[in-house]
Amino acid sequence: MLLRPKQQHAITSFVDAISITSGRFLELSEQYDDCWNEIRKSEPWKSLLNYHYELYSITRYVIDSFQDRIPENFEGKLVELENGNLTRDVEARLKGYLESLPRPYFICFEMPSFPHFQVPEINLGYGVSIIDTSAGFEPTLVQPTGVGILNQPTGDQNKKLKLDKVYLRFSVNGYASFNFDAFSCADGLSKLKHFVFMGMSSGELLHKTLIDFMIDSPSMIRIDMPFSALIYNPDDHNEAHPLHLPDELGEYLKWLKVNEENIRFYDHSKAATVLGGKDRPPANPEEFKEALTGALATTVAFQGVPRDNPDADRIKAAMEWYVDAETTNNQTISYIQRCIGIETLLGDSGSKDRVTDKLSDRYAYLLGRTSSERQKFKDDFSEVYGRRSSIVHGRAAKLKIGYREQIKPKEMLQNCLTKEVQGLYQFLKAP
Numbered sequence: 159m160l161l162r163p164k165q166q167h168a169i170t171s172f173v174d175a176i177s178i179t180s181g182r183f184l185e186l187s188e189q190y191d192d193c194w195n196e197i198r199k200s201e202p203w204k205s206l207l208n209y210h211y212e213l214y215s216i217t218r219y220v221i222d223s224f225q226d227r228i229p230e231n232f233e234g235k236l237v238e239l240e241n242g243n244l245t246r247d248v249e250a251r252l253k254g255y256l257e258s259l260p261r262p263y264f265i266c267f268e269m270p271s272f273p274h275f276q277v278p279e280i281n282l283g284y285g286v287s288i289i290d291t292s293a294g295f296e297p298t299l300v301q302p303t304g305v306g307i308l309n310q311p312t313g314d315q316n317k318k319l320k321l322d323k324v325y326l327r328f329s330v331n332g333y334a335s336f337n338f339d340a341f342s343c344a345d346g347l348s349k350l351k352h353f354v355f356m357g358m359s360s361g362e363l364l365h366k367t368l369i370d371f372m373i374d375s376p377s378m379i380r381i382d383m384p385f386s387a388l389i390y391n392p393d394d395h396n397e398a399h400p401l402h403l404p405d406e407l408g409e410y411l412k413w414l415k416v417n418e419e420n421i422r423f424y425d426h427s428k429a430a431t432v433l434g435g436k437d438r439p440p441a442n443p444e445e446f447k448e449a450l451t452g453a454l455a456t457t458v459a460f461q462g463v464p465r466d467n468p469d470a471d472r473i474k475a476a477m478e479w480y481v482d483a484e485t486t487n488n489q490t491i492s493y494i495q496r497c498i499g500i501e502t503l504l505g506d507s508g509s510k511d512r513v514t515d516k517l518s519d520r521y522a523y524l525l526g527r528t529s530s531e532r533q534k535f536k537d538d539f540s541e542v543y544g545r546r547s548s549i550v551h552g553r554a555a556k557l558k559i560g561y562r563e564q565i566k567p568k569e570m571l572q573n574c575l576t577k578e579v580q581g582l583y584q585f586l587k588a589p
Contacts, residue, residue: 159202160257168196169256173249176217176236178228184218197256206259206333206341215335219397220252260332265346265389266325267403271366271415274324275450277443282451284461285329286353292322298395317398319388326350328461334389336399343389343401349461351481352474354414357457358484359576362420366413410485420453421446460579469585473578476503480571489564490549496567497546503574514543521570524577542567 161169172193177185194213197203207213221228221236227244237245266289278295280288291300301318319325328349332342357363390398403411422437423445440449463470479499483492504520505513518539526532545563 159259161197161253162200165196165200166253168193169253170249173217173245173252174237176221176245176248177234178221178236179233182225182228184214184221186214190214202259203256208341209339212333212335212340216255217252220248220255223251223396224248260342261334261397262392263330263332263334263342263346263389264327264392265330265334265343265349265401266319266327266387267346267350267411268320268386269324269326269414270412272324272326273416273418274322275443275446277446280447280450282454282458284458286349286458286461287327288450289319289325289327290323291319291325295319299390299398316400317388317390320386323386326353328353330389334391334397334399336401338401343399346389348474348478351478352460353457354411354481355477355575356460356579357414357454359572360456362417362454362457364415364417366415404485406485406487407481410481416450416453421449422452423449424452463582463586467582467586469582472503473575473582476500476571476575476578480568480575483568483571493564493567494546494549496571497543499571500567500574503571503578514540517543521574525573538566538570542570 168189172187172189175187175189177187179185190213194210197213198207224244224247228239232239236248239245269288272288274290274292275288276293277290278293279290282288289295299319301315301321303321328346330342330345330349332340332345334340334342338344338347354363358365387401387403388398389401421440423440424437440446476499479495479502483495483499486492486495500521501517504517504524518536521539522532522535526535546567
């Protein structure tokens with residue numbers, strides 16, 4: 159998308175006013191605010207750039223690409239260098255960057271309990287891949303040998319994937335920066351949560367037990383390692399940003415594994431007929447690719463739901479609330495998050511009168527098959543929402559109930575989501 163004349167003029171004024179201070183920080187003037195406000199008056203920038211600091215981050219990235227033309231100890235206005243020629247080059251590249259939005263990115267999440275398949279990349283479909291950095295994945299994107307727990311990466315090494323790790327990778331488009339507030343980073347995190355929900359609800363993903371983890375990965379029990387995420391531009395590996403996962407989500411992912419019982423290769427090489435054959439464990443990298451794609455087919459399929467499908471928005475949001483509730487250590491917070499997930503799925507933007515009655519009716523008729531079953535679902539819903547209201551309205555500081563009562567909203571939300579996903583798939587397949 160081309161910048162409008164007013165936007166181009168605002169960028170020129172902003173770049174002309176840039177000063178570089180000690181440590182190569184950028185000193186911003188009032189032209190920065192003018193430029194920011196002008197750029198965000200139209201799409202795609204209005205949707206993709208949501209935080210005031212993001213124009214600074216983009217400008218910093220552009221200026222860093224010219225660092226060999228800036229004297230090491232220079233302090234002053236950028237326009238003073240090279241008779242203004244450097245300023246015009248920065249301006250042109252900044253405009254080019256903004257006009258290139260939305261840009262393509264890959265966002266990678268470390269999955270400590272996923273096995274090494276000895277294949278650099280397995281494409282699962284719908285923009286989802288599994289990356290194994292121990293198997294010769296792109297060297298320019300992987301930290302060199304010797305960078306580990308005691309020898310921490312610094313500088314540009316932070317902008318690379320760890321060696322000998324397995325990552326789940328999603329394709330995203332938009333704008334990326336160094337935290338999950340940025341458009342593409344937030345989109346990637348949402349896709350991860352959809353993947354986790356679909357995997358866990360289908361049984362294609364499992365949580366390791368503590369015994370499994372101690373046997374398979376004893377070092378991870380002893381050392382509290384930060385698990386990494388990275389987003390990078392496949393067309394420009396210099397545009398890469400390390401991301402810090404929320405601690406509780408990172409801890410949750412640490413225990414998540416592929417259900418290896420499902421990783422089977424259908425071998426018909428010795429079959430007497432075309433339809434004959436039997437399944438067995440995969441024996442080579444190519445068989446692993448096919449077997450793993452099949453083992454995660456249900457998990458990945460939801461990623462193929464069109465982005466502009468209005469019925470999918472509620473489902474996606476409810477999935478994210480579900481995963482947020484699963485990853486928190488606070489049972490009271492998780493209880494409320496699950497209730498919010500149910501409201502997201504079943505609620506509407508209409509009248510707020512008799513909300514609980516409306517939601518309980520929708521819940522009962524979504525899942526109930528008989529009159530008595532629907533009444534039981536309504537009673538269960540009212541019980542759960544009574545506890546939720548006690549917390550939200552200050553009548554109780556925390557839950558004081560047993561395990562069964564704690565997980566009831568989890569089951570309610572999971573059942574609703576399963577039913578809604580099935581309905582969405584049927585709708586999308588309909589002529």
